[in-house]
Amino acid sequence: MAKTATKTAEPSRLTQSRVANMTAGRAKKQAKKEKLKAALQARAAHARAARKAIQAN
Numbered sequence: 387m388a389k390t391a392t393k394t395a396e397p398s399r400l401t402q403s404r405v406a407n408m409t410a411g412r413a414k415k416q417a418k419k420e421k422l423k424a425a426l427q428a429r430a431a432h433a434r435a436a437r438k439a440i441q442a443n
Contacts, residue, residue: 397405
């Protein structure tokens with residue numbers, strides 16, 4: 387029993403790298419999402435401005 391306890395305290399190198407990869411992947415996904423959101427907002431703002439300009443004329 388004591389043997390397994392010491393093993394779990396220090397995760398294996400494989401586990402550590404996998405956790406690191408997962409974290410990196412999540413961060414990457416989040417950045418992608420934010421970039422998409424920003425692009426969408428910019429497009430919406432541009433469309434609003436265009437509609438306003440059309441109405442003004």
